[in-house]
Amino acid sequence: MRKLQKKWPKIDPQLLEALSQKIASELGLSFSKKLSDLEKILIKYFNEFKTEKLSVKVKQLLQANLLQEPNLINLLTITETYFFRNYRLFKALEQSILPGMLEQKVKNGEAFTIWSAGCSSGEEPYSFAMLIDDMREKLNLNLELRILGTDLNHQSLAKARRGVYSNWSFRKIPVKYLEKYFKPLDERFYKIDEKIRHAVTFQHHNLKQGPYPPSPKWTQFDLIVCRNVLIYFDKETSFEVLNNFSKVLKDEGIFILGPAEMPSLYFKQFKPQLINDLIVYRKNGFVLHKSATNKSQGMNRLTVTSRKPKKLKIEKRLFQLPNNDKHESVVENSVDEKALIKKLADQGELQEALQLAKRYVERKPMEEEAHYLLGTIYFEIGELDKAKTSFEKTLYLKPDFLMAYFHLANISSMQSNQNNVLKYFSTMLDLLNHYPADQSIPFSDGLTAGQFRKLVGDILETEKVAG
Ligand SMILES: C[S@@+](CC[C@H](N)C(=O)[O-])C[C@H]1O[C@@H](n2cnc3c(N)ncnc32)[C@H](O)[C@@H]1O
Incomplete structure (x- = not known):
């Protein structure tokens, strides 16, 4: 044939x-x-x-208003999404970022407001609604929650408003939320709980044309989430959109992008901050830091203060080598001690962790892990220069300590030193190329070399284009 x-x-x-x-x-x-x-x-x-x-039809389209062509928009947009996409983000929000923010809202008698921009069929804003509703119950908070979900695609918004989803949307949802907030309609479809459905308002909105905020019913937001949307825009449009977001984000608010997205260093309005190995952004000059611990809930509270990063300081001597005789006499179980320091830091007891880590480093100045640990604590409390020195010492002792490069690149980014960002990420990428893709990177909480290669590669690409 x-x-x-x-x-x-x-x-x-x-x-x-x-x-x-x-x-x-x-x-x-x-x-x-x-x-x-x-x-x-x-x-x-x-x-x-x-x-x-x-050709005739394309010429006619060139004269049309594309917003009036919903079927074309359906074909132009990629609307892939699912509940609790990148669960690590939701976990970090629940454990570290949100408790302090929500309590502050209750204290001030204000609603907590979220904008999920480019929300597709609603899985993302509904995930936030479930997460916070569940936290509200656990923490016994009398909190008003207002969530806005916007998208360009009318068809996706219609699905979001219906609140009926098939198994495919649940591929990564933790069972507890599925059981608590959905009713099965048949073997394939589930309907979302009415309380959650009513917590979210859906609105058609074009990020390119605005307005910002999307309607006068909304002013400024505590949290803006725009994940997997700007990757479809060119650099200039992404800048415009980020700039608009920065105007409607509260000073103490948080901005979240997708895991492999990063605004260029030239975008100065947002500064990245690493929380539980997750990068979130806040307005320039505002720093999230752990302020208290709720042991019963096992949560670290983060609050936001306005603390500008300090000026870069050049240290001439990296090491002050101690008098070893004095220190040799102290014999301890260093593994347990480091684990204790890490635990304290994870629980938000940063000052105590800092004191112990400093003392530990004094006794073991040639141990790279000790400097690294101290660096992460300095980083969390916003002492960027000191964190930088500690990570430099780590690399002096162990030049292939990958996570030290990662932190140094992030610090350089916060300090707007683009050359160093490129330098540290490029070296990290070179080193990563020697690792098998599925090998997990020490001190990264299980991220693999392959995942880092993608993340760092994407960042370098963006930075080089921007530069
Ligand atoms: C891949 S989905 C991301 C959904 C969700 N944020 C997530 O990460 O799971 C991208 C969404 O961005 C929307 N989008 C694309 N261009 C847009 C624009 N100019 N204004 C608003 N939304 C837009 C698309 O319609 C689509 O629903």
């Missing part, structure tokens, strides 16, 4: 280019490097296979 050859009609490249620019300027989505994808989308949208007729 003769093999049928599929022939695609060709759209004039100039027309395609013009449409791609129009899409970028009206919807933010960048197709400049994906013109052949755009061509396939247009053939599908018009259901037209004749080159000439297609």
